[in-house]
Amino acid sequence: MTITFFSTTGEGPGERLLHKIETHLPGLPIQVARTVKTLSDRFHQPVLEPSTLILMPENKEQLQELIAMGNLLNDIPILLVLPDREPATIDAGHRLFPRFVTYVDSDFSYVFAVLNKMLEKNKLQKEG
Numbered sequence: 001m002t003i004t005f006f007s008t009t010g011e012g013p014g015e016r017l018l019h020k021i022e023t024h025l026p027g028l029p030i031q032v033a034r035t036v037k038t039l040s041d042r043f044h045q046p047v048l049e050p051s052t053l054i055l056m057p058e059n060k061e062q063l064q065e066l067i068a069m070g071n072l073l074n075d076i077p078i079l080l081v082l083p084d085r086e087p088a089t090i091d092a093g094h095r096l097f098p099r100f101v102t103y104v105d106s107d108f109s110y111v112f113a114v115l116n117k118m119l120e121k122n123k124l125q126k127e128g
Helices: 012-024 036-044 060-068 087-096 109-127
Strands: 002-006 030-033 051-055 078-082 100-103
Touching: 002 012, 002 036, 012 030, 012 109, 030 036, 036 060, 051 109, 060 087, 078 087, 078 109, 087 100, 100 109
Parallel strands: 002 030, 002 051, 051 078, 078 100
Antiparallel strands: none
8 A cells, every 4th residue: 555645834733644654554655746736746647556645735725725626535444634723624625525524733643543444445345
């Protein structure tokens, strides 16, 4: 399984989460996208192995850009890190049909639990 990680900043919470993923899940292939265009280009190419997408939009406008990608993100498990807890943001985020939602001010511990579960499921599918 490959992780595609979207966060436009190379610092702050996005970098903290990326570093934690790399530390807690060493050897897991991670592709980083820093722009919506880069992310879009990634999913216009054939995907050879299962992928999980971690989206960390910086603000509501960026969240709307991700939603506008529409069908490109269908059938890809999404872990969504929302920029705030406002009802309108949460509502918009659910339009991406994420498997898991958390917030930028969280400690991200649940992200690892969900990723581990997905990795186990992927491993079982390959063996079976």
